[in-house]
Amino acid sequence: MHKHMAIAVLALAGALAGPAARADGHYVPGVEGLQAASVPPPGVYYLGYLVNYQMDRFRAPGTSDNLPGHNRGTVTALANRFVWITPHQLLGADYGMEAIVPVMRTSLTVNAAGISDTRSGVGDVYLGPLVLGWHGPQWDAVAAAGVWVDSGSTGHPASPGKGFQSTMLTGGLTYYFDGAKTVSGSALMRFERNGKTDAGFRPGNQVTLEWGLGKSFGAWQAGLVGYSQWQTSDDSGPGASTHRASRHALGAELVYPVPGAALFLKGALYQELRAEAGTGAQPKGSLLRFTLVKAF
Template sequence: MNKLMIGTVLFGLSLSANAGGHYVPGVEGVKGPSVPPPGNYYLGYLVRYDIDALKAPGTDADIPVSNKGTVTAITNRFVHISNTKILGADYGVEAIVPIINKDFNFTAAGYTNEKTAIGDIYVGPVVLGWHGDRWDAVGAAGIWLDTANSGELASAGDGFKSVMLTGGVTAYLSEDKSLSASGLMRYETNSENDVGFEPGDQISFEWGIGKKINSNVEIGLVGYDQWQVSKDKGTGSTANKFSKHAIGVEGSYFSPAIGGILKAAYYNEYDVEAGSGPAPTGDTIRLTFIKPF
């Protein structure tokens, strides 16, 4: 069996098996493409991915033995949005530092282990946020660095670098902006890892439909879709391409007492197809804290 690449990164979890980049969607949700106004921001994510099964390479069928595990991440994201305008957008920068715990019991691979460490770090030198009367838009570019140890399956690092490009739009469907629909897309291209395997490019698409109940509370329907769009290369590669799809719910609350936003979301992956290696499938729970400074 090929080595699984299961890690955690900015905004979420990298949970593909021998394919895909660092980014796995499910942490942006409602109004994900809406960049905040100029200022400094801290975003803290607590994400837990519960693995129910592994899909056999090149199929959507479960490997017929018990393969369970969890990936839990505390991801720290730091964002600075300046007063500088580029192409009419607010210009900013960001960085992400994840702390990852992986706890695996994969019978199919004969592998059981648990590790906790700092994961691969993301550096984003370009964040552009546009704002209209009834819409917001984002464009961004950055790189996932190969900073963490990737010596074995439960290691925190993915063992390769990824360049990530981002674009998305939030549309406000009502005059008071209480109803919104958003779509956020990320494109990743990856370098070769330390065992001679190069994951194919992937596209991740996150969407959200939100409704503000009052000035402090918002609820919504959320989901994500992800596709590998080019073939893997090198050691252990095949022509198979992975894909995954999920749907869920989200709620958020602005707390005047702490001057920040608290969010919670749940996603269920209802369709997963593995690529060159086995792919995990399961459920994600996310808690987010957003605080301006």
């Protein structure tokens, strides 16, 4: 029970590998929002995602019912994302690559499972050798592929590593409803094919959809954001069941460019409206995210 509970409540990813705001894969929804599918122009970029995920309840395995007793958790993560968009093109798109290095601290108190644990460390790293960004008069599109490497430490419920490797494919579109690009709608989808742990347990594959509807007000941008995440195949291996996890959230985001600094600041708050557990317990809570985007 402890093993599968840990699988259900820990994170990777940040960014990205970070908070436990997901079903059973590495990617944590809520780190992207407005204009999520818009790739920047050629250059080198740093994106820092500071995320705090408050788990105020846990769903019992295979249900949308809460586990009994006092069950709480907190994950604070900084996902360090490094992006290089080269001056070269591939298939008519700007070609780039990226890497994500998450650092996190997780605290879990799940009395229903006998868990009380706090750990800090570097989570599983993401390596993305393929990022493609297309740009039209009133639209942007992205496609990407990469691997979450099994590099973080494991062994405890709050350990930062997941204990398995995942392949992640990404696709998305941003559309601007006016020629001045002041009103936008975006959708970004991630698909993860999860590998096996050393014990032979394989979490089911999952799909994550992040979306945003934004409006510019001078330098500021504000809008509604949300995410949904679904487990698309059954878990397999020791202790697996046919139950599939899911979660859905709604929130708001603000974006502010710092004049003359090639810097963007973003802030978003999400509230999860629904969550269903798969093989292990599934957290449900709220996510607060601050993002710094720096161009070099």
